[in-house]
Amino acid sequence: MTDIREHDAHVADTRDSRANGEGTSVVARPEQAPTAPADDVPALLDHGRTLCTPVLREAVARLAAPMDAVSAYHFGWTDAQGNPTNADSGKAVRPALALLSARAAGAPASVGVPGGVAVELVHNFSLLHDDLMDRDETRRHRATVWTVFGPAQAILVGDAMFALANEILLEAPGHGTTTAVDAGRAVHRVTVATRKLIDGQAQDLSFEHRDRVGVEECLEMEGNKTGALLAVSASIGAVLAGMDDKGADALERYGYHLGLAFQAVDDLLGIWGDTEVTGKPNFGDLRARKKSLPVCAALAEDNKASRRLAELLADPEGRGDEDEEQLAVRAALIEEAGGRAWTAEEARRQHKTALAALDEVAMPSSVRAQFAALAEFVVVRER
Amino acid sequence: MTDIREHDAHVADTRDSRANGEGTSVVARPEQAPTAPADDVPALLDHGRTLCTPVLREAVARLAAPMDAVSAYHFGWTDAQGNPTNADSGKAVRPALALLSARAAGAPASVGVPGGVAVELVHNFSLLHDDLMDRDETRRHRATVWTVFGPAQAILVGDAMFALANEILLEAPGHGTTTAVDAGRAVHRVTVATRKLIDGQAQDLSFEHRDRVGVEECLEMEGNKTGALLAVSASIGAVLAGMDDKGADALERYGYHLGLAFQAVDDLLGIWGDTEVTGKPNFGDLRARKKSLPVCAALAEDNKASRRLAELLADPEGRGDEDEEQLAVRAALIEEAGGRAWTAEEARRQHKTALAALDEVAMPSSVRAQFAALAEFVVVRER
Numbered sequence: 018m019t020d021i022r023e024h025d026a027h028v029a030d031t032r033d034s035r036a037n038g039e040g041t042s043v044v045a046r047p048e049q050a051p052t053a054p055a056d057d058v059p060a061l062l063d064h065g066r067t068l069c070t071p072v073l074r075e076a077v078a079r080l081a082a083p084m085d086a087v088s089a090y091h092f093g094w095t096d097a098q099g100n101p102t103n104a105d106s107g108k109a110v111r112p113a114l115a116l117l118s119a120r121a122a123g124a125p126a127s128v129g130v131p132g133g134v135a136v137e138l139v140h141n142f143s144l145l146h147d148d149l150m151d152r153d154e155t156r157r158h159r160a161t162v163w164t165v166f167g168p169a170q171a172i173l174v175g176d177a178m179f180a181l182a183n184e185i186l187l188e189a190p191g192h193g194t195t196t197a198v199d200a201g202r203a204v205h206r207v208t209v210a211t212r213k214l215i216d217g218q219a220q221d222l223s224f225e226h227r228d229r230v231g232v233e234e235c236l237e238m239e240g241n242k243t244g245a246l247l248a249v250s251a252s253i254g255a256v257l258a259g260m261d262d263k264g265a266d267a268l269e270r271y272g273y274h275l276g277l278a279f280q281a282v283d284d285l286l287g288i289w290g291d292t293e294v295t296g297k298p299n300f301g302d303l304r305a306r307k308k309s310l311p312v313c314a315a316l317a318e319d320n321k322a323s324r325r326l327a328e329l330l331a332d333p334e335g336r337g338d339e340d341e342e343q344l345a346v347r348a349a350l351i352e353e354a355g356g357r358a359w360t361a362e363e364a365r366r367q368h369k370t371a372l373a374a375l376d377e378v379a380m381p382s383s384v385r386a387q388f389a390a391l392a393e394f395v396v397v398r399e400r
Numbered sequence: 401m402t403d404i405r406e407h408d409a410h411v412a413d414t415r416d417s418r419a420n421g422e423g424t425s426v427v428a429r430p431e432q433a434p435t436a437p438a439d440d441v442p443a444l445l446d447h448g449r450t451l452c453t454p455v456l457r458e459a460v461a462r463l464a465a466p467m468d469a470v471s472a473y474h475f476g477w478t479d480a481q482g483n484p485t486n487a488d489s490g491k492a493v494r495p496a497l498a499l500l501s502a503r504a505a506g507a508p509a510s511v512g513v514p515g516g517v518a519v520e521l522v523h524n525f526s527l528l529h530d531d532l533m534d535r536d537e538t539r540r541h542r543a544t545v546w547t548v549f550g551p552a553q554a555i556l557v558g559d560a561m562f563a564l565a566n567e568i569l570l571e572a573p574g575h576g577t578t579t580a581v582d583a584g585r586a587v588h589r590v591t592v593a594t595r596k597l598i599d600g601q602a603q604d605l606s607f608e609h610r611d612r613v614g615v616e617e618c619l620e621m622e623g624n625k626t627g628a629l630l631a632v633s634a635s636i637g638a639v640l641a642g643m644d645d646k647g648a649d650a651l652e653r654y655g656y657h658l659g660l661a662f663q664a665v666d667d668l669l670g671i672w673g674d675t676e677v678t679g680k681p682n683f684g685d686l687r688a689r690k691k692s693l694p695v696c697a698a699l700a701e702d703n704k705a706s707r708r709l710a711e712l713l714a715d716p717e718g719r720g721d722e723d724e725e726q727l728a729v730r731a732a733l734i735e736e737a738g739g740r741a742w743t744a745e746e747a748r749r750q751h752k753t754a755l756a757a758l759d760e761v762a763m764p765s766s767v768r769a770q771f772a773a774l775a776e777f778v779v780v781r782e783r
Contacts, residue, residue, distance in 0.1 A: 081599035081624075083606065146559060150552040169533040169605055172555055176529060177598045179562060183591040187584070201570070201584035208566040215560045216464035222552055223466065241464075 058394040061387055065113035066106070068126060069133040076134060076181050080174070087166050087174045091141065093157065097165050105157040105296070110279075110395065111136040111250040117387055118268055119254030121380040124194070129254025131189040132203060136250040138182035139211055143246075145175035147218055151305060158296035182207060186257075195257045203256045206265075210249040217242025224308035228331045235313040236277065243283070244276030251275065251388075267377035271388065274371035279395045281364035284309035285357065286400065288348050295400045300344040306330075310363065315356025322353035368396045441777040444770055448496035449489070451509060452516040459517060459564050463557070470549050470557045474524065476540065480548050488540040488679070493662075493778065494519040494633040500770055501651055502637030504763040507577070512637025514572040515586060519633045521565035522594055526629075528558035530601060534688060541679035565590060569640075578640045586639045589648075593632040600625025607691035611714045618696040619660065626666070627659030634658065634771075650760035654771065657754035662778045664747035667692035668740065669783065671731050678783045683727035689713075693746065698739025705736035751779045 077088040089095040093104030112133030119129030147153070148161040149171045155161060163171035186204050189195040195203075220238040224230045251272030252265040260268075286295050287302035287309055302309050315323050316330075329347060339347075351357060371392050375385055460471040472478040476487030495516030502512030530536075531544040532554045538544060546554035569587050572578040603621040607613045634655030635648040643651075669678050670685035670692055685692050698706050699713075712730060722730075734740060754775050758768055 079595075081602045084598075084602050142559075146555050150555055168551070172529050172533055173598060173602055173605070176525075176559075176562070177595065177602075179559070180591055180595045180598060183566065183587065184595060187588045187591060197584055198580055201580055201587070204566065204584070204587060205570045208563055208570060212462075212560065212563045212567060215467075215556060215563060219464045219467050219556055219560075222556070 057387060057390050061117070061391060062109050062113050064126070065116050065133060066109045068116060068130050069109075069112040069137060070106075072130055072134045072185070073137060076138070076185055079181070080177050083166070083170070084174045084177050087162055087170050088178070090165065091145065091162050091174065093159070097160070104159060107140075107157060108400075109137070110391065111140055111247065113391060114247070114250040114272060114388075115254045117254065117384055117391070118251050118256075119258045120384045121268065121378060121388075122255040122258035122260040122264070123381075124254070124258035126254075128193055128195065128258045131185050131193070131195070131200075132250075132253030132257050135182040135186045135203070135207055136246060136253060138178045138185070139207060139214070140246060142175045142178035142182070143214055143218070145171050145178070150218070150222065153297075153301075153305075155296065155298060179211070189257055193257075196259070199257055199259055202262075203253050206249045206253065206256060206269075210245040213241040213245035217245070221307070225306050227308065229316055229327065230308040230313050232310070232313045232317050235308060235310055239277060239280040239284075239310065240273065243280040244273040247276035247279065248272035264378050267374055270374035270377075271371045271392075274367045274374065275392050275395055278364045278367035278371060278392070281310055281360050281367060282396055282398060284311055285360055285364075288351065289357070291399065299341065300348060303344045303347050304339065311351050311356035311360045313356075314359040314363075315351040315354035318354045318356070320354055322350045323355075326350040326354060364396050368392055440770060440773050444500070444774060445492050445496050447509070448499050448516060449492045451499060451513050452492075452495040452520060453489075455513055455517045455568070456520060459521070459568055462564070463560050466549070466553065467557045467560050470545060470553045471561070473548065474528065474545050474557065476542070480543070487542060490523075490540060491783075492520070493774065494523055494630065496774060497630065497633040497655060497771075498637040500637065500767060500774070501634050501639075502641045503767045504651065504761060504771070505638040505641035505643040505647070506764075507637070507641035509637075511576055511578065511641045514568050514576075514578070514583075515633075515636030515640050518565040518569045518586070518590055519629060519636060521561045521568070522590060522597070523629060525558040525561035525565070526597055526601070528554050528561070533601070533605065536680075536684075536688075538679060538681060562594070572640060576640075579642070582640055582642055585645075586636050589632045589636065589639060589652075593628040596624040596628035600628070604690070608689045610691065612699055612710065613691035613696050615693070615696045615700050618691060618693055622660060622663040622667075622693065623656065626663040627656040630659035630662065631655035647761050650757055653757035653760075654754045654775075657750045657757065658775050658778055661747045661750035661754060661775070664693055664743050664750060665779055665781060667694055668743055668747075671734065672740070674782065682724065683731060686727045686730050687722065694734050694739035694743045696739075697742040697746075698734040698737035701737045701739070703737055705733045706738075709733040709737060747779050751775055 073092070074094070077092070078085055080088060086095070086099055089099070090097055093102065093106040096102045096104075115133035115136055116126040116129040119132070120126055122128075144156065145162055148156055149163040149168055153161055154164050161171075162174065183204055186200055186207065189200045189203070190197045217238050217240070220234075221242060224235075224238065248269040249272065252260075252268040255268055256265050284302065287297065287307065288300060288311055290297065292299045298304065303312075312326075312330075315326055317323075326347065329350070372389060375388055456475070457477070460475070461468055463471060469478070469482055472482070473480055476485065476489040479485045479487075498516035498519055499509040499512040502515070503509055527539065528545055531539055532546040532551055536544055537547050544554075545557065566587055569583055569590065572583045572586070573580045600621050600623070603617075604625060607618075607621065631652040632655065635643075635651040638651055639648050667685065670680065670690065671683060671694055673680065675682045681687065686695075695709075695713075698709055700706075709730060712733070755772060758771055
């Protein structure tokens with residue numbers, strides 16, 4: 018599962034030569050660089066995958082046919098015909114956070130495994146459903162499940178993954194040192210996060226029908242859609258290891274702000290990312306009329322570019338049929354209005370807040386350094 | 401919520417004057433009639449609705465717009481424009497079972513309320529998704545959510561109801577006498593049942609692409625799709641009230657076989673039910689090429705009618721475009737082959753097995769009589 022993906026995890030300035038001839042990075046390296054060496058992150062992500070993937074595979078194998086096969090395709094373990102492959106399964110940031118959080122509580126990383134598997138299942142349940150709702154045809158350089166197996170399978174397999182997530186957590190007391198009460202606490206946190214994630218998707222969908230969305234509304238939506246699940250990812254291993262709610266809440270705050278930083282970068286990549294690297298279509302978010310952070314921030318400015326952008330977005334003419342050139346004009350206007358710079362700065366602000374939350378929890382310094390390295394990885398990436 | 405629905409709950413022989421000129425009932429009254437007076441059932445269902453609906457409404461009100469409004473439409477509380485209505489919310493058998501099961505454990509019915517709300521939410525989550533997957537345009541005499549609000553809302557609101565179900569259960573220890581451990585046990589049972597329900601839907605969908613499905617396979621699918629959630633409905637109140645697993649398992653067996661009886665009747669109504677009463681389209685199951693129990697049982701026979709039916713089902717000509725007359729021919733062949741009689745007999749067998757499971761649990765005799773009355777209601781109904 019880990020052989021072809023080292024290149025994904027490198028931590029380096031992200032250069033975008035397509036939309037920005039000057040080659041500035043999407044997000045510059047934060048001023049307060051973490052102390053852990055940057056090359057720790059691929060090992061950290063690999064470790065998460067190595068421990069969690071067998072349990073994830075065993076969980077998915079429980080599903081009735083053809084849901085097991087559809088899941089294996091979605092996770093990149095097989096192609097559409099069922100032949101084994103080693104395709105992209107995603108960055109696996111969430112399982113890595115879950116294992117780290119177990120170690121933050123002084124437990125072995127393995128105690129966090131049911132948590133890592135659960136959050137990865139919830140994340141992928143949301144991807145399966147969101148891709149269908151958004152009619153996205155590609156993810157991780159491959160055709161999305163609903164385009165290959167039909168909408169019904171995308172719905173059903175998503176539902177099954179959501180149920181499996183709870184099942185795996187509730188079985189934790191049978192295998193490890195986790196108590197039934199702590200497993201229940203973990204399920205509660207995952208449930209609340211999943212509800213927020215669904216609220217966030219509802220808000221995101223409703224934004225597409227509006228000409229203008231405030232920056233605060235957009236941040237609330239992104240906090241729900243991305244922050245909540247990363248928050249619980251960063252606390253769930255600790256909860257399974259018996260950490261009290263005060264500590265777990267602080268870890269959640271780290272994960273929540275990490276999520277907002279992550280999403281700000283995602284929004285930049287959704288407009289200015291290199292489609293070859295991201296695996297997502299060119300100007301995908303603009304084509305879908307997503308009111309992502311750069312768009313909302315641009316519209317919040319009062320300048321010539323923002324007014325022109327508002328006119329274009331309000332114009333019902335050619336709605337949804339914009340060609341590449343028209344989308345490039347919009348991307349340029351967003352940048353000119355200041356939306357790109359504001360979003361990059363917001364990513365840095367959220368990154369800083371995430372690091373501050375870490376300081377509220379006592380944990381081994383090596384674990385703290387790895388949390389910090391993961392945070393930098395999330396902010397400085399090109400996919 | 402209860403004013404216009406008393407007629408739904410009557411327990412009487414079900415006559416089908418459309419597909420069967422002789423006016424025989426879909427399922428004759430079981431030989432072993434329960435001791436409770438039949439007119440208890442409407443009161444039982446009303447009681448379940450009265451206690452559970454306010455909590456259900458409060459839960460749904462937590463959802464971000466427009467999911468709260470979509471849910472209110474789905475439950476029949478509002479019309480598509482959001483005006484209050486008192487439309488059909490379903491029979492509410494599951495909440496009634498949940499409250500009864502709390503009483504079986506010697507607790508007040510109110511202890512079962514979070515359980516009743518949770519199973520009702522899971523049931524309606526599955527309806528929202530199944531209607532979309534099956535492209536069903538009507539439910540309970542009204543347009544289905546996906547036809548009114550679009551597929552994305554049907555997916556999203558279903559997801560939200562699933563998450564809410566767990567949320568409500570996990571909050572139970574905060575309000576009533578339920579302990580955190582018992583709430584965790586309840587969530588575990590609901591999770592396992594939901595996974596089975598999803599497996600059952602996957603099997604059901606896969607059957608549509610096959611010409612022939614064995615009776616045993618069909619019963620396994622129906623046990624997953626319908627039996628599992630009715631099983632947990634009949635035990636969840638008891639679990640929340642602290643009943644041990646042995647007693648809860650026996651209550652689940654009652655609910656499971658009740659579910660199989662329920663589904664056998666549903667399959668009969670899906671072909672021979674009066675569309676005016678069921679709110680479902682004429683010959684709906686045949687049009688969708690559902691391999692329901694009467695179809696599987698008919699094909700399992702070796703006679704002239706079953707062979708002719710097999711030919712028609714295997715013929716790719718006009719697949720999915722059959723007119724009312726062609727569907728009526730198939731319905732007649734199923735009956736002639738023996739599929740209708742076998743299914744009615746199977747409903748009686750499952751009903752008997754359900755009652756036998758009740759005898760394994762000590763409970764107040766009035767509760768036992770009401771469980772029995774509910775079982776009869778399920779078997780002898782016309783919608």
